[in-house]
Amino acid sequence: MGNERLDRHWRERGLAAYSTEALLGTLRHYGATVDEEQLRRVSSEEQVWALENRWTREWKGTGPFKELPRAAARELWKRLGLPEAPPPAELEKPAVPEAPFLGPLAKAPLDEKLVLAREAAAQPDFDVDLAFELSMHLAEVLEEAGRFAELEGVLDAWKEHAPEVHDAEPWVLAWRVALALRLPGKDVGAALATLAERAPRDSILQARAEWCLYRGLVKQTHPALLRAWEETSHESLLPAALEQRGTRAILTALDAALLEEPELPPERLREKLAPFEELRPNSRWIHEALTRRTGREPWRGTREGLAGMRRGERRQEQWALMMAFEWELLTRWGWPRGRTQLIHPELGWLLPEGPLKGVPRRGQEARSTNLLLPARDTLEEWASEGSERRYLHPHVHAATALALRPWGGFLHGLGLMEDAELAGWNDLLRQVLARLPEWLADDADDPALADEVREGLSSTPA
Structure with a gap:
């Protein structure tokens, strides 16, 4: 099965416009673990309303995806040639009879x-x-x-x-x-x-x-x-989920090791990362994670150097910059260890992967800003009302939002942004993130989070 998923306009377009793979991929993405064979096997014994009830109980989707389980169950029931769905009156029955209390x-x-x-x-x-x-x-x-x-x-x-x-x-x-x-x-x-x-x-x-x-x-x-x-x-996880879970587990192992042993040497770190051999953290990654995240080696690249890299090399350099940025969050912004890692992989997903817009021609200065800042439409979509990622990972969303203004200052301090670019970036953040605390209040079980983000979006370095 591929990584196809429904988009946010599925209700307007109708489920008939999407492939079965997209339907199943979206169900799995939001917590329903089911494939076509499993669906046939289970649904041959249960009524469609029982399937809806089970998926609804597992469901983590919100916003435009909140009501998907019921519609998806009916659509898949029809597509996969299963026994005729029960009449509408039966569809209103709960899968489990309502208890008297x-x-x-x-x-x-x-x-x-x-x-x-x-x-x-x-x-x-x-x-x-x-x-x-x-x-x-x-x-x-x-x-x-x-x-x-x-x-x-x-x-x-x-x-x-x-x-x-x-x-x-x-x-x-x-x-x-x-x-x-x-x-x-x-x-x-x-x-x-x-x-x-x-x-x-x-x-x-x-x-x-x-x-x-x-x-x-x-x-x-x-x-x-x-x-x-x-x-x-891990074979049952979609690539994005595997990346996020692996990143979280491996960086938590590193943070725990650094709290125990601040001068942790590379060979000891390799021992700590042994359970994650499947992710193949190579020598370069281990070196970058250890030296950048602890401030032992600051990032020393240039705009010209970034602009001249191939796509894969630039991507690695973006991650090296993000790791160096964690040290800035720890030392200048007073973040605790543990919180800084929450920008991974979220901030990296927001950064553009493609080549630099307006590749510099002869005699023009190479610029890296477009490689290191999310595009406006990407940022607006990420921060929009009903964001499914914010619902599923509110503290990751909050940490990433709070890191965006310091990120601009960090790039400016490295000579990767000019004064006018930094001012424009901060103006964009004020516009795009203005209502984020309000939406976090709806999405998070942590009642302190919204006020902390509201205050943090206007804070200055410690």
């Missing part, structure tokens, strides 16, 4: 909701589907009421009375991590390790790990990401 709980005052939610674990039909729905609903209403900490008591009741359900639903364990991050005195590392043990492949593990790294909790994050990497079948 769900109706009263939805309408109940908040305090009564909490009582009913605790009692839910004693019901004979309490399962992972209901645990997922209840935990999501309670987290939302408790957050709105400023009482998020009370979710812990409900989860404790589930752990006591239905431990097999509590431990099997990734989102229940993910809320445990959120509680540990938000409440004083909790063991964040233990909560994250449990999530990694039970759901090493789930994208919510990556999102919670990124939240921890954003807060500088490298030591707590490293064991969980290492375990998830070792227990995940």
Whole structure:
């Protein structure tokens, strides 16, 4: 299967305009692990509404992709020649019969909701589907009421009375991590390790790990990401997901090693990176990661040199610059170790891969700015309302947004941008990122993140 996916206009164009590979690729991208053979095998036994329900429970998409599971299930059911779909009346049935307490709980005052939610674990039909729905609903209403900490008591009741359900639903364990991050005195590392043990492949593990790294909790994050990497079948991941997970795990291993041993030598780093042999971190990468990210060797290239490189060489040089930039974020901007790595690979994905626009002719000065700054349309799409990447990785999105203005200053300090170019870049960021904090408030489970980004977008070096 290729890497085709639906675009943001699928509702206007209709699913008939897209290939089956694009449909399946999009489903997998947002958390539904299914291929054509699996779809035939499962759907020959289940009704289409059960398939919709399962995909909806797994779904991580938002914005224009939020409602895709139902439409995709019907379209694939029709395309793959499966038994006739049930009539519309049956499509409205939930895959799992509604438990008797769900109706009263939805309408109940908040305090009564909490009582009913605790009692839910004693019901004979309490399962992972209901645990997922209840935990999501309670987290939302408790957050709105400023009482998020009370979710812990409900989860404790589930752990006591239905431990097999509590431990099997990734989102229940993910809320445990959120509680540990938000409440004083909790063991964040233990909560994250449990999530990694039970759901090493789930994208919510990556999102919670990124939240921890954003807060500088490298030591707590490293064991969980290492375990998830070792227990995940990498062949099942799309290339972009493999790159992101591999990058995160390997840089967390490096950050943990540097916190233990600031003068870490290359041979010790190679030992630390042994679990990631599949990614083939070569000698150059190890050298760049160790020396650039620690400030041992500053970047010393030129605009002319960048402009004269081949595409692959330029790409490597962009990554070397980003690693050197991490040292700037650590020392000048006061970022904790762990947060700086969140710009990888996101910032690299934003940078142009193609040749320099307006290749310098004879007698003209070579310029590298177009190679080192995201194009305006790329940046606008990335920062737009309903961005699926922001929903899936809010702390990566926040860290990258906060790094964009320092990135311009970093390039300017290296002589890669002129004064007027830097001023234009900062003006562009003010326009494009103006509403980003507002959208982060909707997409992140971290209530402090939006205000931090709002303040950080106008901050100056420490």
